[in-house]
Amino acid sequence: MDRPSTANHRSSPTARRPSPGFLNAIGAIVWKDLAAELRSRELLSAMLVFALLVILIFNFALELDPLTRRVATPGILWATFTFAGTLGLNRSMAVEKDRGCLDGLLLAPVDRSAIYFGKTISNLAFMLIVEVVVLPVYSVLYNINLFNPGLIAVILLGSVGYVAVGTLLSSMAVQTRTRDVLLPILLFPVVIPILIAAVKASSGFLQGLAVTEVMPYINLLIVYDVIFTAVAYMVFDFVVEE
Amino acid sequence: MKPQPKFLKVLNFVSVLLFLTALGMVFLYSPLEATMNYVQKIFYFHIANAWVGMLGFLAAAVAGLIYLIKHDQKWDVIELAAVEISLVFFLIAIISGSIWARPSWGAYWTWEPRLTTAAILEMVYISYLLLRQGIDDPDRRARFSAVYTLVGAISVPITFMSIRLLRTIHPVVIGTNSSTSQGSFDMTSKMLATMFFVLFSFSVIFVNLFWHRIRLGQLAQQVEQIKLEELQ
Numbered sequence: 001m002d003r004p005s006t007a008n009h010r011s012s013p014t015a016r017r018p019s020p021g022f023l024n025a026i027g028a029i030v031w032k033d034l035a036a037e038l039r040s041r042e043l044l045s046a047m048l049v050f051a052l053l054v055i056l057i058f059n060f061a062l063e064l065d066p067l068t069r070r071v072a073t074p075g076i077l078w079a080t081f082t083f084a085g086t087l088g089l090n091r092s093m094a095v096e097k098d099r100g101c102l103d104g105l106l107l108a109p110v111d112r113s114a115i116y117f118g119k120t121i122s123n124l125a126f127m128l129i130v131e132v133v134v135l136p137v138y139s140v141l142y143n144i145n146l147f148n149p150g151l152i153a154v155i156l157l158g159s160v161g162y163v164a165v166g167t168l169l170s171s172m173a174v175q176t177r178t179r180d181v182l183l184p185i186l187l188f189p190v191v192i193p194i195l196i197a198a199v200k201a202s203s204g205f206l207q208g209l210a211v212t213e214v215m216p217y218i219n220l221l222i223v224y225d226v227i228f229t230a231v232a233y234m235v236f237d238f239v240v241e242e
Numbered sequence: 243m244k245p246q247p248k249f250l251k252v253l254n255f256v257s258v259l260l261f262l263t264a265l266g267m268v269f270l271y272s273p274l275e276a277t278m279n280y281v282q283k284i285f286y287f288h289i290a291n292a293w294v295g296m297l298g299f300l301a302a303a304v305a306g307l308i309y310l311i312k313h314d315q316k317w318d319v320i321e322l323a324a325v326e327i328s329l330v331f332f333l334i335a336i337i338s339g340s341i342w343a344r345p346s347w348g349a350y351w352t353w354e355p356r357l358t359t360a361a362i363l364e365m366v367y368i369s370y371l372l373l374r375q376g377i378d379d380p381d382r383r384a385r386f387s388a389v390y391t392l393v394g395a396i397s398v399p400i401t402f403m404s405i406r407l408l409r410t411i412h413p414v415v416i417g418t419n420s421s422t423s424q425g426s427f428d429m430t431s432k433m434l435a436t437m438f439f440v441l442f443s444f445s446v447i448f449v450n451l452f453w454h455r456i457r458l459g460q461l462a463q464q465v466e467q468i469k470l471e472e473l474q
Contacts, residue, residue: 165393165397168389168393169390169393172373172386172389172390175377175382175386176373176376176377176386177376177377177378178372178375178376179376182372182373182376185369185372185373186369186373186390188365189362189365189366189369189394189397190366190393190394190397191397192362192397192401192404193397193400193401193404196401196404196405196407196408197404200408216407217407220400220403220404220407223400224400227396227400228393228396228397231392231393231396235310235389235392235393238310238385238388238389239385239386239389241385
């Protein structure tokens, strides 16, 4: 059928809408997750309660006299974040899969990696919210001042790396039979460098060590974050294609 | 199953021969070490198995990458074969290392960089197998497995470097000997020769077992395809 070639396609009623920009797509996914969570609050409440219960268990698992407390605090914090983070990652992806949202997202005319970044940012947001609540509670319960800018920076960097790998692996895990159980099995061996670096860096900042002494671990965190965000970005297509 | 190619049959024979010769060299040819005596001889097998295990890990990662690029199922078979047999070789390395460590370091295990990384690597292998177990669709299974080998292959060296960073700043000393000691000793030329020969033998055994496992994997693939066709 002959179509008059118009220089300005926007004048034609059958003109294609320009596909949403990459950043717009990411923003849309993040907004969707946050809005949904704001209404139901099921994910955050589960993660928070779980995190607080884990701290409670640590209280009995380790004899936390004041001296041990100072030494054990970074480890306890990061163990708590790791476990609560797993919960969040699992639920976040499971909800997508069960309600068919994932299929909807895949049909949208956006780059697949936008889905990855969108999910990662929303997962990061949830994890950060949990951490923001846990830190003051822990400070009060154990009488340790955790409002340390260095510590907060470490928690931020560590969380970024954790959700970068976690989102990729949870996208895989949610499509298997063994689902929830599989994510920790896949995630924990791979996320160990973050744990090492984050715990040592946190410990360094809490003990008031000079920044230069803590820098190797911060560098490790940054390197890990960059490498794994890049790898996950490149490989995400293979994980969600049908 | 396709009949074994002639080269494979020869390789079977050669592997057994090399292994027996290696045994002979270790127990008859190589000298007794001054302090550790017979315990030192574990070292030959431990090194060979660890080396071969790591080789297999690399092979798996490469096979995974090629699968993602080419989408040819045969690379998935190769990847699974590499992971499965490396799992066993590396487990032997860990166990033999522990047996050696007890008299040498005073403890079966220490959390020094290489051992810790070895444990983590072994966990990555096992997680890989558990991942495969949970997926029925062959194409999806192959894709996810390939992605996981890549993620594992990148994270394990980073893990090793990060643990080394951790442990050099806070050295751990357990037992009578320092566990941070590299455990090296001066090797005479006979010991070196034995070590390289055992290493070579195990590499050949690795290739042999790898080949057999690939053949098994191909058969399994055929069976699965028949099953899937029957179900449709």
